[in-house]
Amino acid sequence: MASAVLIQAFFAFRRCLDMFVDFIFGLYWESKRQPIPDLLPRHRMLTESAVTLATRIRNKELTSEELVQACIERIKLVNPILNAVTDERFEDALKEARDIDKKIAEGLPKEYFDKRPFLGVPFTTKESNAISGMLNTLGILSRRHTRAENDAESVRLMRAAGAIPVAVTNVPEINKWQECRNMLFGTTCNPYHSGRTTGGSSGGEGALCAAFATPISLCSDIGGSTRMPAFFCGLFALNPTAGHTSLKGLALRSGLEPSMAAVGFVSRHCSDLAPLTAVVAGDQAPLLNLHAHVDLNTINYYYVETAGDLRVSPISSELRQAMNKVVAKLTELAPSTDKAPKPYYHKGFNYMFALWRYWMTKETDKFPKMLANNRGEVKGLVELPKKLLGMSQFTMAAILKLLDEQVMPQVNAEWAEQLTKEFSDDIISRLGERGVLLFPSAPAAAPHHATLLLRPFNFSYWGVFNVLRLPAAQVPLGLNSKGLPIGIQVVAGPRQDALCLAVAKLLEREFGGYVPPCKILE
Numbered sequence: 001m002a003s004a005v006l007i008q009a010f011f012a013f014r015r016c017l018d019m020f021v022d023f024i025f026g027l028y029w030e031s032k033r034q035p036i037p038d039l040l041p042r043h044r045m046l047t048e049s050a051v052t053l054a055t056r057i058r059n060k061e062l063t064s065e066e067l068v069q070a071c072i073e074r075i076k077l078v079n080p081i082l083n084a085v086t087d088e089r090f091e092d093a094l095k096e097a098r099d100i101d102k103k104i105a106e107g108l109p110k111e112y113f114d115k116r117p118f119l120g121v122p123f124t125t126k127e128s129n130a131i132s133g134m135l136n137t138l139g140i141l142s143r144r145h146t147r148a149e150n151d152a153e154s155v156r157l158m159r160a161a162g163a164i165p166v167a168v169t170n171v172p173e174i175n176k177w178q179e180c181r182n183m184l185f186g187t188t189c190n191p192y193h194s195g196r197t198t199g200g201s202s203g204g205e206g207a208l209c210a211a212f213a214t215p216i217s218l219c220s221d222i223g224g225s226t227r228m229p230a231f232f233c234g235l236f237a238l239n240p241t242a243g244h245t246s247l248k249g250l251a252l253r254s255g256l257e258p259s260m261a262a263v264g265f266v267s268r269h270c271s272d273l274a275p276l277t278a279v280v281a282g283d284q285a286p287l288l289n290l291h292a293h294v295d296l297n298t299i300n301y302y303y304v305e306t307a308g309d310l311r312v313s314p315i316s317s318e319l320r321q322a323m324n325k326v327v328a329k330l331t332e333l334a335p336s337t338d339k340a341p342k343p344y345y346h347k348g349f350n351y352m353f354a355l356w357r358y359w360m361t362k363e364t365d366k367f368p369k370m371l372a373n374n375r376g377e378v379k380g381l382v383e384l385p386k387k388l389l390g391m392s393q394f395t396m397a398a399i400l401k402l403l404d405e406q407v408m409p410q411v412n413a414e415w416a417e418q419l420t421k422e423f424s425d426d427i428i429s430r431l432g433e434r435g436v437l438l439f440p441s442a443p444a445a446a447p448h449h450a451t452l453l454l455r456p457f458n459f460s461y462w463g464v465f466n467v468l469r470l471p472a473a474q475v476p477l478g479l480n481s482k483g484l485p486i487g488i489q490v491v492a493g494p495r496q497d498a499l500c501l502a503v504a505k506l507l508e509r510e511f512g513g514y515v516p517p518c519k520i521l522e
């Protein structure tokens with residue numbers, strides 16, 4: 001009993017501290033707020049889905065050059081406020097677009113288009129995902145002039161699908177933080193409120209996509225880096241079942257090693273996620289069965305209101321209400337009472353960060369070595385005093401990550417492996433092939449820049465599903481009273497990615513999906 005009272009007191013104290021921090025940081029960042037420009041009439045095509053744009057190009061209703069030009073103009077309009085783009089290939093992209101238009105005008109066989117579902121559509125990707133010839137700094141100063149020699153496999157597959165790479169976007173150092181800031185390019189800003197974070201690590205992609213500045217946003221996720229920017233920027237995202245997309249060329253990976261990471265997309269349109277994920281899943285796409293028809297009446301819904309992990313902030317009442325609204329709607333739509341959403345819980349949710357932290361030790365990318373550009377290791381205890389003297393090459397977030405890895409006690413391997421197995425077996429047997437888990441995304445909507453340094457473990461609401469290697473969609477549920485996006489996660493069993501997307505589409509229909517951060521001018 002005493003411990004329960006203590007835990008409640010601890011949470012209450014945390015909530016007060018969070019509100020105090022928000023108030024103080026708010027005083028500064030509210031004064032810095034800059035809205036993004038409204039969408040010009042000649043850029044209205046950028047409101048359409050990638051699938052629609054590809055169809056219009058195929059039907060000669062739109063040229064690839066017009067679309068790429070509109071994308072480049074929109075990037076130039078919003079980037080001074082968002083600081084999302086770190087390198088661009090605008091001239092090459094326009095040349096490739098003109099070549100495609102010429103081929104289309106001359107006439108192409110159906111098979112040519114069928115093999116290239118996104119022919120002529122521009123795309124952007126996070127800078128840690130290699131595009132040959134473009135910067136590949138991973139956000140660290142020692143790599144400021146480093147350019148990729150080859151395309152990442154996911155980039156190669158997107159080019160083979162006919163899409164045109166236009167720019168690469170900002171990430172935190174080595175993709176390892178829940179905001180988007182580094183010492184090379186600075187901080188990327190949220191289109192809904194430039195004084196607030198986009199989330200990380202695909203923060204540049206989240207910002208551009210939500211601001212109508214790119215039709216296709218290629219991301220990656222090992223602890224929430226595709227879903228987090230989607231949540232903070234009001235977008236859809238799918239982090240596909242781990243092990244079905246190639247990681248080759250992502251943050252210098254060979255792609256041969258097993259990993260809980262995956263490549264995925266954020267999008268304003270839920271309908272783009274299946275066809276885009278199919279492209280980067282390559283020959284493994286059939287295993288994900290992304291286009292499967294799902295009879296929603298056969299789905300068993302489960303939900304979790306909040307997690308009992310003492311390291312993370314509890315879910316705010318605003319987001320609990322959002323979850324309750326979804327549960328109420330699904331209860332109303334249920335074909336029978338036994339199909340109404342049921343609560344689910346497992347004690348694994350009390351250790352989300354510890355489990356993620358353990359499984360990160362099994363990944364090949366070693367953060368201290370990569371920060372040193374693979375020349376030795378950066379030491380957190382050395383960088384911390386240097387940072388306090390303004391002499392460190394790294395952000396405070398990177399130093400916290402170093403301290404976590406180099407100073408804090410390691411997680412007990414036997415405990416972590418045992419709990420992960422119990423957790424995984426239980427959730428997979430519960431979800432089966434027709435089950436979907438509705439789970440919170442984050443304790444609150446986009447916080448002001450840098451405040452997440454005081455809540456360094458909150459990304460674990462996403463990271464826990466990387467540990468379980470389950471497919472998870474991020475679904476926007478409109479804006480809160482401050483005009484900031486909110487949403488929830490929709491999780492399914494292994495290779496049941498289509499269930500996540502079917503429920504995401506239902507929620508898009510019922511709750512409206514993506515809400516623009518600016519006006520669309522007539």
Ligand SMILES: CCCCCCCC/C=C\CCCCCCCC(N)=O
Binds near residue numbers: 177200
């Ligand atoms: C005194 C030490 C305090 C340590 C507290 C900081 C611990 C932070 C640990 C991990 C933060 C990593 C966040 C990664 C989020 C996204 C990752 C991804 N690429 O999907």
